[in-house]
Amino acid sequence: MLRISTFNVNGIRAAHRRGFLEWYAARSPDVIALQEVRCPLGALPEGAFAGMHAAYDPGTLAGRNGVAVLTRVPPAAVRAWGPTTHLLAPDGMIEDASTGLEPLARPLREFTAEGRYVEVDLADRPVTVASLYLPKGGLPAHLQKPGSMREAPDGGARYDRKMRFLTGFARQVDASRRRALAAGRDYLLMGDFNIAHAPLDVVNWKRQHRSEGFLPEERAWLDTLIRPRRLHDVVRRLHPDTQGPYSWWSWLGESFTKDTGWRIDLHLATPRLARTALTGCTDRDAARDARVSDHAPVTVDYDV
Incomplete structure (x- = not known):
């Protein structure tokens, strides 16, 4: 069995203070995809990645983004978009790790330094595992109404940027999937997609179309x-x-207590791997004050 989790930690330093290592000890995943690590290499807390090998792209935006894939044994290969990806060993050794993904889809080139995607070939299983942090985006210009938004209207700039990302990433993920299958591997894309797919994935879905x-x-x-x-x-x-x-549940109000959330953290797997999934669930914290992050880990056991 292979236990795999995806977890947007909303800052690895804060997650450590709130109980990240305790969650890891209780669930003991073999592979973890992390998003919003939000920490430069030199500021990582002791034992940041729970004693696992970490392929980590912190990006270059201070206090933002950052993705990683953690494994029990060193990965066979690491690929990412930018030049800032490193492989961290449990003993603290750090080495440059990424072989790059070329050619990169043109719309993704503005995102290469942001720490949004990293993939690894597992050394002990025929699986390629990827961690994604997709931009949150915003509303298109025609839906923006001053006074009814938490953020200032931007004329749809954040929305347009997200749509450019989606256009490029659709090409990139298809290339990664095909590359893995050609090498005899399955492909597993995990992460924070910042999109709820269907009515069952969000509370009050009829009110959410805008x-x-x-x-x-x-x-x-x-x-x-x-x-x-x-x-x-x-x-x-x-x-x-x-x-x-x-x-995911907002920190505000009683969203967590009333379970008015969104399902935006996903495991997307090639068909053969998906068929091996035995169990899958959200590791929802017991109480609001016990939350490690505004996201909960999503853990699946695969019979690989």
């Missing part, structure tokens, strides 16, 4: 990825008729 993260064009983009012969939504496959299980 909300960022549930816009029709965002959901249609996920449709292009989640297809029978491409990638399967593993947790939805295991829980086809369940509301949720949600993986």
Whole structure:
């Protein structure tokens, strides 16, 4: 069995203070995809990655983004978009790790230094595992109404930027999937997609069609990825008729207590790997004050 988790930690330093290592000890995943690590190499807390080998791209934006894939044994290969990816060993040794992904889809080139994607070939299983932090985006210009938004209207700039990312990433993920299959490997894409795919993935879905993260064009983009012969939504496959299980709740108000969340942290696997999934769930914290992050880890056991 191979236990794999994806976890947006909302800052690895804060997550350590709130109980990241305790979660790891209780669940003991073999592989972990992390997002929003948000920490330069020199500021990582002691034991930041729970004694695992870490392929880590912190990016170059201070206090933002950062993705990693943690494994029990050193990965066979590491690939990422930019030049800032490193392999960290449990003993503290650090080496440059990425062989790069070339050619990179043109729309992704503005994102290469942001720490948004890293993939590794597992050394002990025929699987390529990727960690993604997809831009949150914003609303298109015609939906922006001053006074009804938390952020100042931007004329749709954040929305346009996210759509450029989606266009490029659709090409990139297809290339990574094909590369893995050609090498005799399955492909598993995990991370924070910042998009809820279907009505079961968000509370009060009928009210969300004009909300960022549930816009029709965002959901249609996920449709292009989640297809029978491409990638399967593993947790939805295991829980086809369940509301949720949600993986993100706002820090504000009683969202967590009332379970008014969004399912935006996904395992997307090639069909052969998806069929091996035995169990999958959200590791929801017991109480609001016990939360490690505003996201919960999503853990799946694969019979690989």
